[in-house]
Amino acid sequence: xxxxxxxxxxxxxxxxxxxxxxxxxxxxxxxxxxxxxxxxxxxxxxxxxxxxxxxxxxxxxxxxxxxxxxxxxxxxxxxxx
Amino acid sequence: xxxxxxxxxxxxxxxxxxxxxxxxxxxxxxxxxxxxxxxxxxxxxxxxxxxxxxxxxxxxxxxxxxxxxxxxxxxxxxxxxxxxxxxxxxxxxxxxxxxxxxxxxxxxxxxxxxxxxxxxxxxxxxxxxxxxxxxxxxxxxxxxxxxxxxxxxxxxxxxxxxxxxxxxxxxxxxxxxxxxxxxxxxxxxxxxxxxxxxxxxxxxxxxxxxxxxxxxxxxxxxxxxxxxxxxxxxxxxxxxxxxxxxxxxxxxxxxxxxxxxxxxxxxxxxxxxxxxxxxxxxxxxxxxxxxxxxxxxxxxxxxxxxxxxxxxxxxxxxxxxxxxxxxxxxxxxxxxxxxxxxxxxxxxxxxxxxxxxxxxxxxxxxxxxxxxxxxxxxxxxxxxxxxxxxxxxxxxxxxxxxxxxxxxxxxxxxxxxxxxxxxxxxxxxxxxxxxxxxxxxxxxxxxxxxxxxxxxxxxxxxxxxxxxxxxxxxxxxxxxxxxxxxxxxxxxxxxxxxxxxxxxxxxxxxxxxxxxxxxxxxxxxxxxxxxxxxxxxxxxxxxxxxxxxxxxxxxxxxxxxxxxxxxxxxxxxxxxxxxxxxxxxxxxxxxxxxxxxxxxxxxxxxxxxxxxxxxxxxxxxxxxxxxxxxxxxxxxxxxxxxxxxxxxxxxxxxxxxxxxxxxxxxxxxxxxxxxxxxxxxxxxxxxxxxxxxxxxxxxxxxxxxxxxxxxxxxxxxxxxxxxxxxxxxxxxxxxxxxxxxxxxxxxxxxxxxxxxxxxxxxxxxxxxxxxxxxxxxxxxxxxxxxxxxxxxxxxxxxxxxxxxxxxxxxxxxxxxxxxxxxxxxxxxxxxxxxxxxxxxxxxxxxxxxxxxxxxxxxxxxxxxxxxxxxxxxxxxxx
Numbered sequence: 001x002x003x004x005x006x007x008x009x010x011x012x013x014x015x016x017x018x019x020x021x022x023x024x025x026x027x028x029x030x031x032x033x034x035x036x037x038x039x040x041x042x043x044x045x046x047x048x049x050x051x052x053x054x055x056x057x058x059x060x061x062x063x064x065x066x067x068x069x070x071x072x073x074x075x076x077x078x079x080x081x
Numbered sequence: 082x083x084x085x086x087x088x089x090x091x092x093x094x095x096x097x098x099x100x101x102x103x104x105x106x107x108x109x110x111x112x113x114x115x116x117x118x119x120x121x122x123x124x125x126x127x128x129x130x131x132x133x134x135x136x137x138x139x140x141x142x143x144x145x146x147x148x149x150x151x152x153x154x155x156x157x158x159x160x161x162x163x164x165x166x167x168x169x170x171x172x173x174x175x176x177x178x179x180x181x182x183x184x185x186x187x188x189x190x191x192x193x194x195x196x197x198x199x200x201x202x203x204x205x206x207x208x209x210x211x212x213x214x215x216x217x218x219x220x221x222x223x224x225x226x227x228x229x230x231x232x233x234x235x236x237x238x239x240x241x242x243x244x245x246x247x248x249x250x251x252x253x254x255x256x257x258x259x260x261x262x263x264x265x266x267x268x269x270x271x272x273x274x275x276x277x278x279x280x281x282x283x284x285x286x287x288x289x290x291x292x293x294x295x296x297x298x299x300x301x302x303x304x305x306x307x308x309x310x311x312x313x314x315x316x317x318x319x320x321x322x323x324x325x326x327x328x329x330x331x332x333x334x335x336x337x338x339x340x341x342x343x344x345x346x347x348x349x350x351x352x353x354x355x356x357x358x359x360x361x362x363x364x365x366x367x368x369x370x371x372x373x374x375x376x377x378x379x380x381x382x383x384x385x386x387x388x389x390x391x392x393x394x395x396x397x398x399x400x401x402x403x404x405x406x407x408x409x410x411x412x413x414x415x416x417x418x419x420x421x422x423x424x425x426x427x428x429x430x431x432x433x434x435x436x437x438x439x440x441x442x443x444x445x446x447x448x449x450x451x452x453x454x455x456x457x458x459x460x461x462x463x464x465x466x467x468x469x470x471x472x473x474x475x476x477x478x479x480x481x482x483x484x485x486x487x488x489x490x491x492x493x494x495x496x497x498x499x500x501x502x503x504x505x506x507x508x509x510x511x512x513x514x515x516x517x518x519x520x521x522x523x524x525x526x527x528x529x530x531x532x533x534x535x536x537x538x539x540x541x542x543x544x545x546x547x548x549x550x551x552x553x554x555x556x557x558x559x560x561x562x563x564x565x566x567x568x569x570x571x572x573x574x575x576x577x578x579x580x581x582x583x584x585x586x587x588x589x590x591x592x593x594x595x596x597x598x599x600x601x602x603x604x605x606x607x608x609x610x611x612x613x614x615x616x617x618x619x620x621x622x623x624x625x626x627x628x629x630x631x632x633x634x635x636x637x638x639x640x641x642x643x644x645x646x647x648x649x650x651x652x653x654x655x656x657x658x659x660x661x662x663x664x665x666x667x668x669x670x671x672x673x674x675x676x677x678x679x680x681x682x683x684x685x686x687x688x689x690x691x692x693x694x695x696x697x698x699x700x701x702x703x704x705x706x707x708x709x710x711x712x713x714x715x716x717x718x719x720x721x722x723x724x725x726x727x728x729x730x731x732x733x734x735x736x737x738x739x740x741x742x743x744x745x746x747x748x749x750x751x752x753x754x755x756x757x758x759x760x761x762x763x764x765x766x767x768x769x770x771x772x773x774x775x776x777x778x779x780x781x782x783x784x785x786x787x788x789x790x791x792x793x794x795x796x797x798x799x800x801x802x803x804x805x806x807x808x809x810x811x812x813x814x815x816x817x818x819x820x821x822x823x824x825x826x827x828x829x830x831x832x833x834x835x836x837x838x839x840x841x842x843x844x845x846x847x848x849x850x851x852x853x854x855x856x857x858x859x860x861x862x863x864x865x866x867x868x869x870x871x872x873x874x875x876x877x878x879x880x881x882x883x884x885x886x887x888x889x890x891x892x893x894x895x896x897x898x899x900x901x902x903x904x905x906x907x908x909x910x911x912x913x914x915x916x917x918x919x920x921x922x923x924x925x926x927x928x929x930x931x932x933x934x935x936x937x938x939x940x941x942x943x944x945x946x947x948x949x950x951x952x953x954x955x956x957x958x959x
Contacts, residue, residue, distance in 0.1 A: 012335040015419050031333035053247060054411055055337065056124045056305060 001038040003065045004045060008033050009058040021048045032060060089364070089396040090164060091171050093148045094134040099284035099390050101277050103132060106270065110136045114144060114209050116264040117236050118257055119243040120250075123268035125408040126307025129245040130215055130394075132271065137213065144209045145172050151214060152363065154444065156222045157476040159184055162195060168212060169203075176202040186643030188682035192228045196235075204237045216407075217246040222476070226251050233257070272304030281306070285390060287313040294326050301330045307392075307408055308336045314390065315343035341412050344391075355382050356391070357420065360413030361429045361452070364396060364404045372436035373429050427453040434458060443468050447481055456489045460496045469499070479503035494520055494530065501537065510541050532561025536569045543576060552580065571600025575613050587620045588800055594620070611637040611647030619654055625803030627837040631658055646683040649675050653690050660697055663840035663873065669697045688717035688731060695738050700841065702881055704745050709899070711738050733759070745881075748938075787816050807833050811842065814853060824860060827853055831863045843870045847878065897939055898957055905932040906958055910949045 004023070012033050014025045021044050023035040039045055045064065052059060110132070113119040121129045137146045147168040155161045163184055166177035180199040183190050203210070220226070230252055233242065244250055257263035273281065278299045282290060290298070302308030312329065319325050325343075332339055345353050358374045359365055367380025376382070383403050386393045392409035396402040405413070418426055434449035443462055450458040462468060463481060472478040482490065482500035491497050497516055504513035517534055524530045539554035555577045562570050578593030594613040601610035618633025634655040641648040656671030675690035691714035698707035714735055736759045743751035790809050797805040807830055814826035833839065843850055851874060857867040898906065908918045919929035933945070940955075942948035952958045 010335045011333045013338045016415065018418070019415055027333075033335075054125055054408070055335075056126045056307070056408060057335065 001040065002042075002045075004035070004037065004039050004048075005061075005063045006035040006048065006052070007060040007062075008035070008052060009060055012055075012057065020051060023048065086164060086167050089402050090150045090152075091148055091168050092150075092397055093137050093146070094130055094150075094394055094396075095398070096135065096138065097131065097390070097394075098388065099281070099286075100131065100135070101280040101284060102135065103277055105274075106132055106266070107136060107139070109264075109266070109270075113243065113264055114211065114241055117233060117238075117241060117262040118252075119241065119264045119266075120254070121243065121245040121266045121271075122247070122249050123266070123271050124247055125411075126305055126406070127268055127271040128306040129271065131306075132266075133213055133215065133243060133245050137211070140211065144211060146211045146213065147171050148213045149215065151216045151219045153219050154448070154477065154480075156220060156225070156480065158192065158222060158224050158228065159189065159475060160477060161220070161222075161225050162192070162228065165212075165214075166199060169199075169210075173202075173206060173210075176206070178202075182643050183681075186645065186682075188645055190645070190681045192224065193231060194680050196228060196232050200232070200235050200237070203240050206237070206239065209239045209241070211241045211243060213243040213245065215245045217244045217250055218248045220250075223251075233262075271306075273299065273306055273309055274304070275299055278304070278309055281309060282313055285310065285313045287316050288319070288322055290316075290322070290326075294323070297326060297330045302336060305336075307406070308340065310390070310392075311337070311340040311344060315340050315347065318347060337408070337412055341416065345416075348391075352382070352385070352391075355379075356386075356413055357417045358429055360405070360410055360417050361426060361449075362433060364402050366402050369433065369436050373432045427455075431455055431458070438462065441467075444477075451481065451484050456485055459485060460489075460493050463499065464495055474502045474506040476503075476507075479507065491516070491519055491523075494524065498533070498537075505537070505541060505544065508544075510545065514541065528561050529563055529566070532558050532563075532566070533569060535561060536573050539573055539576070548580065552577070567600040567603045571597045571604070571609075574600065578613070578616065582616060582619070587623050587802065590616065591620050607640050608642035608644035608647065611641035611644050611651060614640075615647060615650045615654055619650075622654070622658065623802050623804050625807060625833055625837065627658060627661065627804075627839065631655070634658065645678055645681040649678045649681075649684045649687070649690075652678075653693065656690070656693055656697070660693065660700070661841050662838050663844065665697055665701050669694060669701075672697065686717045686720040688714045688720075691717055692731070692734055692738060695742075699738070699741055699745060700845070700877075702877065702884060704742060705897075707738075707742055707745075711735065711742065714738075787813070790816065803833065807839070808842065811846070811850075815846070815849060820856070823853060824857060824862060827857055828862045831857075831866055835863065835866055840870065840873065844873050844877065847874060850874070897955075898936065898952075902932055902936050902939075903958060905929070906936055906949065906952055909933065909936070909945050910952075910958065 006023070007028075009032060011027045011031060012025065017023060017025050020035055021037075021039055023037040023039075026034045026036065028034060035048070039048070049059075049062075110119070113136075121133060123129055134148075137148065140146055148171075149164055149168040151161075151164075155164060163181070166181050166184075169176050177199045179202070180195045183195045183198060189195075229242075229250075233252070236242070254263060258265075275296060279295055282295065298309065298312050302312060315329075316322055316325060329336075329339060329343075345356070348356070355370070355374055355376070359370050362369065362373065365379075365383060367383060370379030370382065371377055383393065384400065387395065387400075387403070392406040393403050394406060396404060404410075414426070430449045430453035434446045434453065434455070437443070437446035437449060443465060447459060447462045447468070450462060459481070463478075478499060482496065482503060485496070485500075490500060497520060501513045501516050504510070504516075517537060521531070521534050535554045536558035539551050539558055542548075542551035542554055555573050558573050559570065559577070562573075564570075574593040575597035578590045578597060581587075581590035581593065594616045597613035598610050598617060601607070601613065614633050614637045618630040618637070621627075621633065622630035634651050637647055637651040638655065641651055652671045652675035656668045656675065659665075659668035659671060672690045672694040676687050676694070678684040679687045691710050695707045695710035695714060698704075698710055718731060718735065736755060740752065740755035740759050743755050790813055794806055794809045794813070797803075797809065810826045810830045814823050814830065817823040817826060830843075834843070843854075851871060854867045854871050854874075858864045858871070904922065905918055908921060913921065915929045915933060916926055918924075918933070919926045922929070924932075937943070937945070937948050940948045940951045942951050949958075
């Protein structure tokens with residue numbers, strides 16, 4: 001399952017989690033919200049994005065890591081150092 | 082579509098009680114009528130609908146407008162275009178009637194045909210016309226986007242489309258920008274300026290603010306109008322405004338989370354409760370709200386909300402229906418679930434579903450039942466005929482059935498079949514087959530249901546072009562299906578009958594077509610009965626009952642409506658009949674009507690109509706027109722799916738017609754060329770059209786041919802194919818070496834010919850048949866009839882001679898060369914080789930050669946140089 005991290009402007013209440021594909025909602029010091037967690041697939045990602053759009057929220061960044069990539073980065077030599 | 086259209090979707094949203102005129106945007110929007118497409122694309126709450134509707138309300142009167150508010154359920158292309166056309170008809174009620182009738186037909190034509198019909202109607206409108214599609218982001222169906230692209234490509238210049246959407250639509254926007262046909266408004270254009278924010282504040286009767294405070298709010302909301310409005314509303318009745326503003330602007334919370342709480346807190350308990358409970362509704366009216374909230378003052382409450390500017394939009398002039406602004410709905414629903422839980426929200430949806438059912442607004446009832454996940458309710462509603470019939474195999478139906486969990490879906494075989502039919506229509510036959518196998522196993526003891534399964538499988542086989550498999554399942558279906566299942570039996574019988582006809586097995590086809598005809602009548606589908614009726618006419622004609630055949634064709638023409646396959650074959654075969662009766666003008670008219678149906682469902686290729694037209698033109702002495710028609714027939718023939726027709730027969734007929742044309746042109750080289758091809762065909766392809774060429778066969782009369790004719794005759798007589806027997810008898814009359822038996826054959830043909838009015842078959846033999854006709858007259862065998870035939874032949878021959886003389890005396894007219902040939906000739910003049918011509922015109926080398934050959938021939942020139950010189954003499958080229 002891919003892992004996602006979406007950063008948006010402003011702090012949305014944590015109780016929106018259910019409506020945002022169950023992603024964890026974190027607030028940063030600088031007044032942003034980060035939604036993170038695992039998503040089923042790409043269509044789940046688009047679902048969350050369209051929700052954010054419906055609420056008129058502003059997207060700052062989006063990062064998606066597939067499980068293969070995680071394995072590769074974990075296995076990278078010198079990764080422990 | 083039988084479902085009534087919601088007129089509220091065509092209603093231009095009225096001015097809000099608190100609305101700011103945004104002059105800078107209005108000025109730019111006015112430019113919109115210089116563009117094909119105006120795109121207003123910004124996230125929720127930026128005031129797109131308000132802006133565009135204000136423009137529409139202030140449109141100068143010569144410019145016409147129409148509005149369409151889209152929603153999720155418009156993702157079915159049939160429904161989308163239905164509403165689209167209905168929007169245009171709100172001011173131009175005659176536009177799109179043809180397109181609409183196509184949409185309503187049982188075999189919906191490709192979208193290009195529908196839109197072409199619509200564009201034709203739009204092209205004749207002289208006024209500027211603006212059509213607004215609001216909330217286009219709801220549309221996710223690719224084929225709708227494709228249709229819109231097609232429409233935009235061909236849009237007449239006085240028609241303008243406005244799309245208001247939260248996301249850019251998947252149209253080639255960059256291309257439109259490049260062409261300069263697109264006017265765009267984005268979020269940054271729509272943000273409120275300080276001045277506009279100030280005006281809004283005044284309109285809302287909110288407390289006065291200092292310039293500093295206003296700037297702070299506008300900057301916190303970034304000119305997002307829904308945020309601004311919410312902020313202003315939250316300040317109403319606030320004691321300490323400075324503190325409120327400081328708290329709000331100092332907070333980092335999402336402004337809607339923050340403000341909704343503020344606004345809701347300031348409402349009386351009853352209003353707050355009402356807002357939360359009705360948030361599940363897409364549109365609201367008083368009675369519906371009462372049903373959902375168990376109150377009695379829903380209507381008053383809605384008007385109160387409107388006065389208080391609480392994000393509610395009226396959907397009609399009489400203030401019956403409203404909706405909340407979309408963003409507001411989202412926020413309220415979220416709050417409802419948080420405060421009351423999901424189960425409570427579902428309960429509200431069930432109440433809404435019940436109310437809609439009581440009003441017979443069944444589609445809404447289904448949608449709310451789906452939202453409540455009340456599957457039992459969903460399935461009960463889906464089986465109501467008012468829902469099933471108009472949505473049969475539609476995307477709308479599929480969007481309902483696919484939401485039902487598989488185990489629930491399979492628990493009801495009727496519902497599961499509905500889903501399977503949708504999958505079939507969508508081409509998902511593999512998935513459909515999985516469900517079908519499950520049902521087959523589960524209901525293995527129910528032979529009637531097994532019949533239904535076999536019928537469905539026969540349909541699958543037909544779709545994928547497996548004829549053997551089709552026959553097998555169709556037979557099985559007819560065995561198992563009960564007599565009273567007329568619907569299924571009828572379709573299967575017709576498809577099976579069609580296959581028999583393709584193989585000229587008329588006697589086997591007849592009972593099947595009769596069953597199809599009677600079934601369609603029994604289920605009350607009159608247009609559907611036209612198709613088998615025409616075939617019954619054809620079968621009658623083969624049996625020598627031409628008058629009876631005509632009755633079938635005429636009745637089919639009256640009843641076919643938008644049943645395109647039925648309509649096509651009715652024109653085709655009536656034309657054929659009129660030809661045989663020597664009503665050439667009437668015949669040509671019918672074939673031209675048939676050709677006009679090209680492109681409609683199951684009329685993709687109209688080669689037979691062109692083929693028939695070629696014979697008619699030839700009989701009329703219009704050789705060039707005959708050649709043109711036969712060339713078209715050949716082109717159409719290329720499109721014919723090889724599994725779907727009696728290919729050999731049609732190819733043989735085309736060859737025969739080519740041969741007849743060659744004879745008429747007295748082109749001996751072409752005659753021997755086509756004759757050689759023609760004799761390759763088997764005698765079994767003998768049919769009524771084929772007579773055109775068969776008179777040439779006297780060139781090769783021999784004993785063997787006489788024997789073969791005898792065998793054929795016996796076969797046809799056994800089957801009762803009396804028209805074919807008649808054709809053979811004429812051949813025999815001409816072939817017989819013994820004068821007495823020749824006259825006896827001829828006399829036999831006269832019996833049927835007089836009774837059924839057959840003329841053309843004799844006349845097409847021309848000079849070949851005149852000696853024996855004269856003999857018949859002198860022997861007193863039907864002398865009047867024979868004389869009549871003789872007169873027609875002589876007058877036609879005289880006419881042909883006259884044309885020929887005229888041609889040699891006067892110079893050829895400019896129509897002598899086709900447009901294509903003139904094009905080729907100009908290239909020849911410029912010194913192009915055949916190969917260069919081929920590549921220039923994107924045609925094959927052999928086609929190029931044929932064109933050049935024809936040109937040389939027509940200009941009676943041996944060389945290219947000579948042909949060019951001659952063409953100049955005749956002023957065919959400059």
